[in-house]
Amino acid sequence: MTKACEKWKDQLLEAALTGARPKDLQVHLQSCRDCTTELRDLEALRARQDSMLPLLVKGSQPSTGFRARVLAAAEASGERKLGMRWRSWKLAGAMATAATVLTIGAIWYRATAQKISDDELAAAQKLAEWRAPSDSLLAIPGQEILRTTPKLGESYLKVPMSKIEEE
């Protein structure tokens, strides 16, 4: 392929792959022997690749007993899975029990705490309203006696001050 034919490279590859030959390429091929040869070589190479590529994978398959080995491994992992499931269930059960106990405890505590609080409130009310029995004594004539009783330094007798001063 000459340097001038470089621009046809991509179209030649496309033509080799798809078989499609645009009109401008056809015109060029009629006048260019190099490109015609190049296209023929590319088509031959593509045909070889077409037949070879599938061989890279085609026909390959797992060895005999593959299925049995997978099943055995699955069974073993299944036991582990069951074990793990059982452990998970145990853990979940323990957590559920703990949650239930905590909930019941909280409800009981709340109910009890409310009762005590009412009792305490009633007791406090009673205490606030409580009066000593002697209070009633103080409220009747005794209270007047206490009020009129002279304090320290005072006398029972009311002596007018002017008289004392005259004496």
Added chain:
Amino acid sequence: MTGTYVSALIAKAEAQTTDAGFGERIAENQRRVFQIAFSVLGNSADAEDVAQEAFLRAYRKLDSLREAEKFRAWVNRIVFRLALNRKRGHRRGMARDMAWQITEVPTVVDGAKEAEKQVMLNQLRREIECLPGKLRSVLQLSLVEEMDAGDVGAVLGIPAGTVRSRLHTARKVLLEVMR
């Protein structure tokens, strides 16, 4: 008569020991799953390991993969990903850089034609390995039996049209580098 009896026994044992239907799923998919791993890794031992791992993972998710089509799509994706991971691991360890050279294709050559074929196959493997990742994945998966553009797209998470377009580009590159 004995064969039937043995088959029945095996079926019974399978039903008892593993989830029902899993053995059937393996039988339906094992060839394709193996080939997907093989297309990436290029050797049977690794491909089989990866295929087994993929089936075991599918087994753990069997409850959600009861439908055959779901199972097929899921196991295709997982085996491809596992194979890529394995390959990356190998590359990191620099242990299997000759993976494509160690294949199941017969190494004993019979005559010039066979030798030429062998040379061509080795060259193809090398060139495929040199392709950009996106083109290589599409080409490798397209080589697997029973995998159409839709299946390849499902594995790679791209539309079937993109698969066809990348495949065309990959073939074009291969043609150019090998001419």
